[in-house]
Amino acid sequence: MTNTLWTTLALIGLGTAVGAQDSNSLSIEGESIVTEVAAPAHMENVDTIYSGWRFRSAETQALEMDDFDNPAFVFVEQGMDLWDKVDGAAGKACSSCHENIEDFAGLRTQLPRVDDGELVTMENLINECRTDRMEAEPWKWSKGKMTAMTGLIGVQSRGMPMNVAIDGDAAPFWEKGKELYYTRVGQLDMACSNCHEDNYGMMIRADHLSQGQINGFPTYRLKNAKLNSIHGRFKGCMKNIRATPFKEGGDEFKALELYLASRGQGLSVETPSVRN
Amino acid sequence: MKRALILTLCTAFGATAVAAGDVKPADVVYEDGVVSASLTGQAGDAVNGRMVFANRKQGNCLACHANSDMPEEGFHGEVGPMMDGVGERWTEAELRGIVSNSKMVFEGTIMPAFYIDSGYERPLDKFAGQSILSAQQVEDIIAYLLTLKDS
Numbered sequence: 001m002t003n004t005l006w007t008t009l010a011l012i013g014l015g016t017a018v019g020a021q022d023s024n025s026l027s028i029e030g031e032s033i034v035t036e037v038a039a040p041a042h043m044e045n046v047d048t049i050y051s052g053w054r055f056r057s058a059e060t061q062a063l064e065m066d067d068f069d070n071p072a073f074v075f076v077e078q079g080m081d082l083w084d085k086v087d088g089a090a091g092k093a094c095s096s097c098h099e100n101i102e103d104f105a106g107l108r109t110q111l112p113r114v115d116d117g118e119l120v121t122m123e124n125l126i127n128e129c130r131t132d133r134m135e136a137e138p139w140k141w142s143k144g145k146m147t148a149m150t151g152l153i154g155v156q157s158r159g160m161p162m163n164v165a166i167d168g169d170a171a172p173f174w175e176k177g178k179e180l181y182y183t184r185v186g187q188l189d190m191a192c193s194n195c196h197e198d199n200y201g202m203m204i205r206a207d208h209l210s211q212g213q214i215n216g217f218p219t220y221r222l223k224n225a226k227l228n229s230i231h232g233r234f235k236g237c238m239k240n241i242r243a244t245p246f247k248e249g250g251d252e253f254k255a256l257e258l259y260l261a262s263r264g265q266g267l268s269v270e271t272p273s274v275r276n
Numbered sequence: 277m278k279r280a281l282i283l284t285l286c287t288a289f290g291a292t293a294v295a296a297g298d299v300k301p302a303d304v305v306y307e308d309g310v311v312s313a314s315l316t317g318q319a320g321d322a323v324n325g326r327m328v329f330a331n332r333k334q335g336n337c338l339a340c341h342a343n344s345d346m347p348e349e350g351f352h353g354e355v356g357p358m359m360d361g362v363g364e365r366w367t368e369a370e371l372r373g374i375v376s377n378s379k380m381v382f383e384g385t386i387m388p389a390f391y392i393d394s395g396y397e398r399p400l401d402k403f404a405g406q407s408i409l410s411a412q413q414v415e416d417i418i419a420y421l422l423t424l425k426d427s
Contacts, residue, residue, distance in 0.1 A: 206351040
């Protein structure tokens with residue numbers, strides 16, 4: 001009896017194993033996107049870096065090739081509404097101070113960065129505008145309004161190469177991020193590197209392991225049908241190895257974000273990307 | 277609900293995480309990675325071991341090891357070696373060492389230690405102080421692996 005029960009349960013997990021045939025060249029709306037480039041000099045164990053797009057099935061890949069098909073754009077549109085929406089005691093919208101959203105081209109490639117000794121991400125910059133200039137409530141790190149706005153600002157840099165600073169002021173944050181990347185955590189006792197550096201390209205059960213790049217964030221995931229923040233993804237990976245995640249927006253995840261961004265130097269910004 | 281289900285099944289097979297006669301994770305004796313003594317003093321159940329091997333909430337060994345003995349399961353992983361013929365490559369005592377704490381055998385391995393309850397950092401609260409598998413589940417998996425002869 002128990003036997004049948006388990007067979008049934010096992011069968012629920014069955015699906016069609018999509019042969020992960022990677023298409024090699026990505027062009028979105030006529031713009032060519034770099035999904036493969038020589039690894040930056042600081043990476044000791046990897047020669048070539050690849051966008052996560054390269055590890056997805058042909059069907060998932062196709063969704064990102066045309067903005068009409070890309071479900072993430074529903075949320076980017078919402079970001080555009082928020083851009084013009086007056087909010088807070090100062091009676092301002094983003095567009096009251098920033099003339100053109102296009103002026104943000106290039107910003108995504110350089111974040112996170114150090115401002116006055118502090119490591120800041122795009123979420124920090126957005127919330128600084130909300131609290132200090134608009135006198136409005138800050139947005140929650142991974143909630144819909146924030147990811148809509150990081151998606152809208154991020155897409156302005158689409159096609160531009162990731163290019164974060166890791167020297168000078170940034171060096172200690174980068175070192176800390178690197179240490180976290182290689183530190184094993186959780187009951188499963190794994191580090192990011194065990195999956196995304198040592199085993200990318202392999203199947204781990206139903207998942208095709210990528211290098212865990214962040215050039216496509218926020219990403220639309222088929223799994224939850226919304227935009228997902230970078231720190232939200234880190235949190236998910238930590239929970240999968242049964243580790244207590246660090247706090248979204250906290251020092252650890254910001255440092256890890258800087259380090260991961262630097263592992264993607266030269267890959268095109270793909271925001272908003274589609275993943276499973 | 278799923279939890280309750282697993283618990284019921286475990287009880288049905290006489291394996292719970294806290295069986296009195298079990299060797300505690302901290303007391304397992306490794307000699308060059310080899311563990312000679314049974315963790316439970318009872319024979320492993322290969323049929324249950326096969327289930328624990330595939331179950332995502334238990335061993336989930338299939339996440340990393342492909343296994344021709346389980347064609348009914350979709351999605352076999354490729355992170356570790358295939359399990360075909362593993363029962364001929366290793367003895368029972370060696371397999372007990374590998375499954376209980378693979379790090380004693382393969383330096384720096386990604387493979388989790390399935391029978392340790394300390395020594396890992398920042399576990400989620402609900403897993404703190406616990407091993408991934410119970411002693412009986414480890415014995416059951418070993419009994420199952422020993423059935424995988426030849427390829």
